Amino acid sequence: MNLAPPAADNTPRSSASELTRRSFLRSGSAAGAGLVLGAPAVLSAAAQAAPSDEIRVGFIGCGKQQEVLFNAMKNIPGIHYAAVCDIMKDRVGAAFGRIRAAFGNSPRRYFDVEDMLAKEKDLDAVFVATPDFWHAPHTVMALESGLHVYCEKMMSNTIEGARSMVKAAETSGKVCQIGHQRRSNPRYVYTLDQLINGNQVCGHITSINGQWNRGVKSSQDIKVKASTLPDLAVMNSYGFKDAHQFLNWRWYRDLSGGPISDLGAHQIDIFNWFLGTAPTSVMASGDKNHFKNREHFDNVMCVFEYDTPAGGARAFYQVLTTTSAGGGYYEAFMGTEGTVQISERDAYTNIYRESDAPSWDPLVQRGFLKRGSAPAPAAAEGNVIAAYASAAPEAYELPGALSKPPHQPHIENFFQAVRGQATLNCDARHAFESEAPIYWVNPAAEAGQTLQLSEEHLSV
Amino acid sequence: MGYHSGMKDASDLNSKPDLGGVFGFWVLRLWLAVRAVVTGIEKYSGSRSSSEAVTIDGAPNTYGLTASQSDKVYGLEHYHGVPETLAQRFADEPLIPGAMLSLFDKVLGPALIVLGLMLLVGLATRISLLGMGLVYVALTVGLILLKQDAGVAWLGVHVGLVALALNYVPHNRLAILKKW
Numbered sequence: 001m002n003l004a005p006p007a008a009d010n011t012p013r014s015s016a017s018e019l020t021r022r023s024f025l026r027s028g029s030a031a032g033a034g035l036v037l038g039a040p041a042v043l044s045a046a047a048q049a050a051p052s053d054e055i056r057v058g059f060i061g062c063g064k065q066q067e068v069l070f071n072a073m074k075n076i077p078g079i080h081y082a083a084v085c086d087i088m089k090d091r092v093g094a095a096f097g098r099i100r101a102a103f104g105n106s107p108r109r110y111f112d113v114e115d116m117l118a119k120e121k122d123l124d125a126v127f128v129a130t131p132d133f134w135h136a137p138h139t140v141m142a143l144e145s146g147l148h149v150y151c152e153k154m155m156s157n158t159i160e161g162a163r164s165m166v167k168a169a170e171t172s173g174k175v176c177q178i179g180h181q182r183r184s185n186p187r188y189v190y191t192l193d194q195l196i197n198g199n200q201v202c203g204h205i206t207s208i209n210g211q212w213n214r215g216v217k218s219s220q221d222i223k224v225k226a227s228t229l230p231d232l233a234v235m236n237s238y239g240f241k242d243a244h245q246f247l248n249w250r251w252y253r254d255l256s257g258g259p260i261s262d263l264g265a266h267q268i269d270i271f272n273w274f275l276g277t278a279p280t281s282v283m284a285s286g287d288k289n290h291f292k293n294r295e296h297f298d299n300v301m302c303v304f305e306y307d308t309p310a311g312g313a314r315a316f317y318q319v320l321t322t323t324s325a326g327g328g329y330y331e332a333f334m335g336t337e338g339t340v341q342i343s344e345r346d347a348y349t350n351i352y353r354e355s356d357a358p359s360w361d362p363l364v365q366r367g368f369l370k371r372g373s374a375p376a377p378a379a380a381e382g383n384v385i386a387a388y389a390s391a392a393p394e395a396y397e398l399p400g401a402l403s404k405p406p407h408q409p410h411i412e413n414f415f416q417a418v419r420g421q422a423t424l425n426c427d428a429r430h431a432f433e434s435e436a437p438i439y440w441v442n443p444a445a446e447a448g449q450t451l452q453l454s455e456e457h458l459s460v
Numbered sequence: 461m462g463y464h465s466g467m468k469d470a471s472d473l474n475s476k477p478d479l480g481g482v483f484g485f486w487v488l489r490l491w492l493a494v495r496a497v498v499t500g501i502e503k504y505s506g507s508r509s510s511s512e513a514v515t516i517d518g519a520p521n522t523y524g525l526t527a528s529q530s531d532k533v534y535g536l537e538h539y540h541g542v543p544e545t546l547a548q549r550f551a552d553e554p555l556i557p558g559a560m561l562s563l564f565d566k567v568l569g570p571a572l573i574v575l576g577l578m579l580l581v582g583l584a585t586r587i588s589l590l591g592m593g594l595v596y597v598a599l600t601v602g603l604i605l606l607k608q609d610a611g612v613a614w615l616g617v618h619v620g621l622v623a624l625a626l627n628y629v630p631h632n633r634l635a636i637l638k639k640w
Contacts, residue, residue: 186523186524186525189523193523194523224552225552366518367514367516367518368516398525399516399521399525400514400521400525401511402524402525403511409524
């Protein structure tokens with residue numbers, strides 16, 4: 001593969017002129033066919049009398065996340081899996097096997113992204129599931145090649161990389177969805193539309209509390225058989241100095257944003273999406289408490305401050321990689337009348353009505369909420385300490401669940417947008433606006449200062 | 461008559477059935493057969509979930525919120541020889557070649573069913589018991605590598621029962637093929 005490790009500006013080693021030439025050729029042929037520049041490639045395929053309106057998809061990066069994405073999309077009709085690419089032969093083989101087992105066709109196998117983009121002239125879209133520091137180069141490369149892109153979050157390991165993705169998406173006119181899959185999850189959309197905004201069950205939201213607690217056992221280094229690894233020279237050419245970096249890139253500062261980015265990005269995105277605004281400041285603390293040899297903090301805590309139309313609000317977020325207890329992962333929106341604690345997992349989702357808030361019985365009768373199965377704890381009589389506590393809130397539940405893999409609705413939205421049937425739920429610009437504050441958490445923790453977030457910090 | 465009145469030779473056993481020994485072997489044969497057959501069949505089990513839109517304000521919601529029900533089903537498409545949770549850990553073990561793991565994954569379920577049925581009907585009882593014992597030993601190797609000591613002990617009980625059954629074989633009755 002003739003791509004260098006990404007430079008600071010995330011420009012891939014590949015010749016820019018070559019990519020531009022390929023983009024030009026593709027755009028030129030589309031224009032020659034009477035199609036406007038930037039029209040979805042699926043339309044150009046239709047114009048060339050393709051046998052069906054199937055969207056032809058390729059995968060860039062075939063590790064664990066590719067498997068998650070594929071399992072979430074294999075039940076979506078109208079997709080042809082045409083190509084898979086990774087620098088690790090075993091991963092390419094595994095992705096090939098998954099596709100062949102599910103659909104019977106044999107996608108073409110590549111070990112070089114540029115080679116794949118050059119040879120796969122009929123591709124409509126690619127899924128980018130490479131390490132974070134490759135997201136921007138691969139996404140920009142694919143967009144400039146005239147392809148629609150679904151890229152995993154975090155957009156990039158640097159804010160400059162994320163900015164380059166927004167610019168490339170808007171310049172290319174192609175669809176670019178970022179993998180904040182909660183944005184398409186019916187449980188989240190319903191919670192925001194009907195419970196928080198529509199029926200205002202929280203009242204005035206003053207506080208947000210989010211976390212992802214993961215234990216030491218789940219945070220161990222990834223290991224594979226040495227015989228399955230790419231050659232060291234190949235890993236070096238892709239920016240990994242050794243096998244440990246290749247497998248555990250999430251712990252290296254030049255390759256990833258660390259746990260606050262890996263895990264926190266999903267949830268801090270929900271803070272900003274639900275509040276409809278970006279934070280005005282961030283303070284943070286982090287350290288290498290247990291995994292002393294890792295470059296990134298293993299535990300991080302941060303507080304964002306917001307100005308919302310209803311007044312000020314604060315959001316606390318913690319990501320732990322040393323303790324799993326404490327309720328798993330969720331985002332809790334806490335207001336004067338109720339709290340909505342939502343999670344991708346039903347088990348971590350709870351809704352509470354403050355004891356002095358208006359009754360929610362009408363909402364239950366109309367089906368907006370279900371009563372919780374667990375009874376509220378009884379007040380402790382005669383206990384002096386408990387006398388200072390508020391009355392226990394009543395517990396409620398969402399009225400329904402998501403019966404698909406969590407990523408499926410987001411991918412469905414992507415394909416609908418590719419077909420021109422929907423707008424993206426998390427395009428590159430909206431993803432950037434939501435992710436931008438996250439890039440400042442680690443610097444705030446290192447500086448030990450509250451960072452006031454300005455346009456300079458948060459804009460493209 | 462106790463089983464280990466080993467002074468009696470086979471001709472004594474054939475001429476004068478020891479009912480205790482016969483019934484003991486039947487029970488052991490039946491247990492091992494059922495254990496293997498049902499375990500093998502379970503490897504073809506999966507779940508099929510059905511869901512319908514939740515009604516909110518008198519109409520099915522348009523968000524995609526559903527109430528789900530999951531039913532256990534059986535079928536070839538649900539086959540999983542080695543449990544998925546263990547498969548990846550086995551694959552990471554340097555002493556387990558990938559091709560061997562793949563082969564074992566494919567044959568484990570059918571092997572348990574076939575060996576169990578052979579034992580149930582008394583078809584080459586010694587061979588079927590030996591095969592079953594070897595399957596349990598093979599499973600034990602994997603669990604030793606994963607340091608699953610409780611599982612190793614659990615399989616050790618199975619191997620012990622197989623060995624006991626092999627000792628009881630002279631009491632074998634109601635068998636289709638006694639020769640092997």
